[in-house]
Amino acid sequence: MTAPGITATEQTIREKVAEAFAPARLEIENESHKHHGHAGSPGTGDSHFALTVVSDAFAGMDRVMRQRQVYELLADELAGPVHALALTLATPEEAAKRGL
Amino acid sequence: MSDNPVQEAIDTEIKSNDVVLFMKGTPVFPQCGFSAAVVQVLNHLGVKYKGVNVLEDDSLRNGIKDYSNWPTIPQLYVKGDFIGGCDIVREMFETGELTEAFSTRGVDVQIEA
Numbered sequence: 771m772t773a774p775g776i777t778a779t780e781q782t783i784r785e786k787v788a789e790a791f792a793p794a795r796l797e798i799e800n801e802s803h804k805h806h807g808h809a810g811s812p813g814t815g816d817s818h819f820a821l822t823v824v825s826d827a828f829a830g831m832d833r834v835m836r837q838r839q840v841y842e843l844l845a846d847e848l849a850g851p852v853h854a855l856a857l858t859l860a861t862p863e864e865a866a867k868r869g870l
Numbered sequence: 871m872s873d874n875p876v877q878e879a880i881d882t883e884i885k886s887n888d889v890v891l892f893m894k895g896t897p898v899f900p901q902c903g904f905s906a907a908v909v910q911v912l913n914h915l916g917v918k919y920k921g922v923n924v925l926e927d928d929s930l931r932n933g934i935k936d937y938s939n940w941p942t943i944p945q946l947y948v949k950g951d952f953i954g955g956c957d958i959v960r961e962m963f964e965t966g967e968l969t970e971a972f973s974t975r976g977v978d979v980q981i982e983a
Contacts, residue, residue, distance in 0.1 A: 833954055833958045833961065833962075834940075834952065834958065837940075837954070837955070837957065837958065838939065841941050841942070848941050848942075854904065854942075856957055858961075
């Protein structure tokens with residue numbers, strides 16, 4: 771079951787990220803509607819996401835390592851319905867400092 | 871490195887240019903918002919770079935993802951080092967780390983007035 775207004779892909783991303791990183795904060799914004807009609811937009815409403823994850827799990831990893839972990843976790847989604855995934859990944863300390 | 875000609879061509883491109891951006895479209899005509907965002911940052915910093923349009927060649931488009939084990943485009947390389955994609959470039963620009971990443975590698979930065 772998915773909550774109203776939440777796509778199946780969004781739900782899968784949320785579950786996988788929650789399990790892998792035990793995040794203090796997890797936000798997913800479905801931006802698919804902004805890309806309708808653009809080249810590369812399938813018009814499914816399930817293709818463009820922005821993900822913010824605040825987790826202690828990122829401590830000691832540089833930016834490239836953090837993103838690689840998320841990309842690997844969501845490899846099936848990226849090979850499938852997800853065409854774009856904007857990532858903001860921070861530890862709780864960094865998030866506080868950056869005002870995220 | 872590799873006996874795959876596409877990987878070799880990518881490697882040559884990255885090693886023979888100080889700053890290379892693999893992108894969708896061209897620096898003058900980006901065809902994706904994420905590529906456009908990185909172009910904007912590089913232009914603002916006044917960094918000389920080579921844009922490589924992956925839309926011109928499917929083998930390149932897929933090959934660059936394998937080369938760096940990074941599934942998305944754009945990808946920025948400085949003096950052979952993979953820096954990151956759009957999110958990372960934007961973040962590093964905001965914190966000032968991007969300017970540092972160029973200067974420590976001996977790449978000139980000339981911020982627009």
